[in-house]
Amino acid sequence: MNKYDWKNVPKWVNFIATDPNGIAYGYEKRPYIILNSMFVGGNYVNIGSSSCNVYWKNSVEERPNV
DSSP states (O other): OOSSOOTTSOTTOOEEEEOTTSEEEEESSOOEEETTTEEEOSSEEEEEEOOOOSOGGGOOEEOOOO
């Protein structure tokens, strides 16, 4: 079961993570946490409000092979 709906995510996005404010971002490279408050990981795009119901530090998901 995926954490995110990947059908409308740009093809270059390989990972999605949700920040502490509930906003999901798509990343080209695996994001990591910096300053214990945000993700960084190369190119990124705002995906919008997240429906991911996991703690933000555990919200990273790699694009599924579908």
